[in-house]
Amino acid sequence: MISLLALSCVLLLSLSFPQKQVAAAGTSVKGFYVSGSTLYDATGSPFVMRGINHAHTWYKNDLATAIPAIAATGSNVVRIALSSGSKWSIDSMADVQKILALCDQYKLIAMLEVHDATGSDNTSDLNAAVNYWISIKDALIGKEDRVIVNIANEWFGSWSTATWASGYQSAISSLRDAGIKNTLVVDSAGWGQYPTSVFTSGNAVFNSDPLHNTIFSIHMYEYAGGTAATVKSNIDSALAIGVPVIIGEFGYKHTGGDVDEATIMSYSQQKGVGWLAWSWYGNGGGVEYLDLANGPAGSLSEWGKSVVNGSYGTMATSVLNKIYTTTGYVPVPDNGANPSPTATPTPTATPTPTATVAPTATPSTAPGNLMLYYRAGETNVTDNQIKPHFNIKNNGTSAVNLSGLKIRYYFTKEGSPSLNCAIDWAQLGAVNLTTSFGSLNTTNTDSYLEIAFTSGAGSIPAGGQTGDIQLLIYKSDWSNFNEANDYSFDATKNAFSSWNHVTLFQNGSLVSGIEP
Known part of the structure; x- marks a missing residue:
C-alpha cells in the first residue's frame, strides 16, 4: 500500500518470460523462475501466490505473533514491508534473517519490499532501496527458493513510463552485479496503478535482467481494479505479452472509490494468477477499513473473512510451495557454496508458545503431516x-x-x-x-x-x-x-x-x- 498513511495503494503484477541460463551476472541457481505466463518454484511446479501483506516495519515487535496468525489463514506467501532507514527505523540484516527464519518455520514464502521509496519519482530513492538490498544480500543469497525481492514499493508515482523503465533497468543491473539472484519484483508506475508502464516497457525492463528472472507488480485499487472490466483487461493484457500476473496488493475499496475485489479473486483463480491482499492490520490515515485482522493475532474483520474464508479466498485456493511438501527436497548449492542453514524447514510446524503453557514438552503435532x-x-x-x-x-x-x-x-x-x-x-x-x-x-x-x-x-x-x-x-x-x-x-x-x-x-x- 502507499504506506500506512493515506497514500494510494498498488496492484502487484508478476511479469516473467522464459527462463534462460546466462552467464552475465552469474548463472541461475535453483529457486523461483518464470516461463511463459507461469511462475515456477524450485521443484519445477507452478506456484500461484495466495497471501497477505504485513506492515512489519511499523510493528516490528509483533512479528512472532503476526506470522503464525497469517500462516493460519492458509496463505502460502506473505509480503513484508521493510525500511531501508531513509524514512523509518531500518530493518537490519539480523532483523531480516529473523523474519525469514520465522516465515520458513511456518512454510510461508517471503516477499520482501522496501517501503521508503513509495510514490517518489526520484531515482535517488530507488537507488537507496537497491543499496539496502546489497547491504543485506547475505540474508538473501542461498534462499532463492523461498525469498522474493520486491525492489521498491510503488516507486515512481507519476503516470508515465520512460523514467520508470530506465530507473529499474539500472536497479536490476546493480542487484545482479552484486550477486543477488532471487526473483525480482518491479511495481508498475503510478503508485502501482499504471499497468500501461508494464505493457509498453516491460520487455525492456525484463531484458535488462541477465537471469531473465524479473516479474512485474500492479496494485489493484480504485484505478487499476475499480471494475470487473478493468480487472480483467489488466490481467489479460499482461498475460497476452507472456507475463505471469500477480496482484501484489488490493482492497475492497480505497480513497478514490470502490474496488471489485470479488472479480480480482475469482478471475485470478480462473487465470492461475497470484494475489496478496492489503493488509494484515495497522492501517491509518483514513484507510483503517483495510485491516484484515484486529491486531497481530486478532479476529478477522469482514474484509479479512472475505479474503480468508470466501469462495476464492486463501482457505479455498492456497497451496503450499512444493519445497515444503516434496520429500527429500534439498536446495541446489550456489556455485559450490553450502546451502543456507535455514533452507530446510524445521521438522515440526509448532508455533511460538501460547499464553497457556503446555503441560509437557511433547510436541503438539506429529512430525511432518x-x-x-x-x-x-x-x-x-x-x-x-x-x-x-x-x-x-x-x-x-x-x-x-x-x-x-x-x-x-x-x-x-x-x-x-x-x-x-x-x-x-x-x-x-x-x-x-x-x-x-x-x-x-x-x-x-x-x-x-x-x-x-x-x-x-x-x-x-x-x-x-x-x-x-x-x-x-x-x-x-x-x-x-x-x-x-x-x-x-x-x-x-x-x-x-x-x-x-x-x-x-x-x-x-x-x-x-x-x-x-
Whole structure:
C-alpha cells in the first residue's frame, strides 16, 4: 500500500518470460523462475501466490505473533514491508534473517519490499532501496527458493513510463552485479496503478535482467481494479505479452472509490494468477477499513473473512510451495557454496508458545503431516454456548482421507442436562460431518466433543486444508457453561493457531495435540 498513511495503494503484477541460463551476472541457481505466463518454484511446479501483506516495519515487535496468525489463514506467501532507514527505523540484516527464519518455520514464502521509496519519482530513492538490498544480500543469497525481492514499493508515482523503465533497468543491473539472484519484483508506475508502464516497457525492463528472472507488480485499487472490466483487461493484457500476473496488493475499496475485489479473486483463480491482499492490520490515515485482522493475532474483520474464508479466498485456493511438501527436497548449492542453514524447514510446524503453557514438552503435532488449527469463535467464558472453530492442514506429500480423521475438544459441562452440537458452518459442507460427545474424568475435563467425517468429505490434498469448521455446543436447557476451567478453551486464540489442547486422530492414532 502507499504506506500506512493515506497514500494510494498498488496492484502487484508478476511479469516473467522464459527462463534462460546466462552467464552475465552469474548463472541461475535453483529457486523461483518464470516461463511463459507461469511462475515456477524450485521443484519445477507452478506456484500461484495466495497471501497477505504485513506492515512489519511499523510493528516490528509483533512479528512472532503476526506470522503464525497469517500462516493460519492458509496463505502460502506473505509480503513484508521493510525500511531501508531513509524514512523509518531500518530493518537490519539480523532483523531480516529473523523474519525469514520465522516465515520458513511456518512454510510461508517471503516477499520482501522496501517501503521508503513509495510514490517518489526520484531515482535517488530507488537507488537507496537497491543499496539496502546489497547491504543485506547475505540474508538473501542461498534462499532463492523461498525469498522474493520486491525492489521498491510503488516507486515512481507519476503516470508515465520512460523514467520508470530506465530507473529499474539500472536497479536490476546493480542487484545482479552484486550477486543477488532471487526473483525480482518491479511495481508498475503510478503508485502501482499504471499497468500501461508494464505493457509498453516491460520487455525492456525484463531484458535488462541477465537471469531473465524479473516479474512485474500492479496494485489493484480504485484505478487499476475499480471494475470487473478493468480487472480483467489488466490481467489479460499482461498475460497476452507472456507475463505471469500477480496482484501484489488490493482492497475492497480505497480513497478514490470502490474496488471489485470479488472479480480480482475469482478471475485470478480462473487465470492461475497470484494475489496478496492489503493488509494484515495497522492501517491509518483514513484507510483503517483495510485491516484484515484486529491486531497481530486478532479476529478477522469482514474484509479479512472475505479474503480468508470466501469462495476464492486463501482457505479455498492456497497451496503450499512444493519445497515444503516434496520429500527429500534439498536446495541446489550456489556455485559450490553450502546451502543456507535455514533452507530446510524445521521438522515440526509448532508455533511460538501460547499464553497457556503446555503441560509437557511433547510436541503438539506429529512430525511432518497433519496440523490441527483452533480458534475461539467467541470468548465470553460464562454464557450458554461454546464455539470452537477448527481447520486441518495437510503438510504432507500425499492426500489424506478425511474419513479416517477425528477431532476432539475437551471441556466441563457444569450440570446434568444433555449436550447438543450444531454445525454453524463448514467449508466442506455440514452434511459431511458428524458430531458426538464422550466422557472423561481428568484435568479440567469431564466431557469432549468428537467431530468425524463421512466418506463424502473426500480428502485433503497435499498442501491443502479443510477450511473453516465452525461448531456450537449447548445444553438442552440452555444453561450457562464456565469455560474458564476448560482444557481446550483459549480466549487469546481468536485467529487460527496451533493449540496442543485440542487433538486430532488418524485411524485411531493421536497425530496432533496432547490429551488431557
